[in-house]
Amino acid sequence: MAQNKECSRGGCHRVVPHGTRYCAEHTQQKNKADYDIYRRDDIGQKLYRTKAWANTRRYHLAEHPFCVECEKEGIYNVENPEVDHVIPLKEWIAQGGDPLDQTNLQTLCLKHHGEKTRRGE
Structure with a gap:
């Protein structure tokens, strides 16, 4: 069975489920940054x-x-x-x-x- 790991954001030590890259806070930040770059006009x-x-x-x-x-x-x-x-x-x-x-x-x-x-x- 796959184990949990730490959030991929540097310096964040929150544990996230296997197959997830970021904790909830950093997922939200990443999504906003991606939206700003790729979708916002x-x-x-x-x-x-x-x-x-x-x-x-x-x-x-x-x-x-x-x-x-x-x-x-x-x-x-x-x-x-x-x-x-x-x-x-x-x-x-x-x-x-x-x-x-x-x-x-x-x-x-x-x-x-x-x-x-x-x-x-």
């Missing part, structure tokens, strides 16, 4: 690194801390919040929308944001 790359986005995100999360999808299920989840563009950013800008417009933002937990992203929305 240039518009998103530029926007999400600005002070204006950081301020908009901070304000949005203060006003809307719960995942909107979890709320529909009666769950008030504030873990790993993501500020998501309801209409995808590239499409929103093509329609003349302001990327920082609060009316096109929603809070999603990591799980629901990932599901939306996988659907291509």
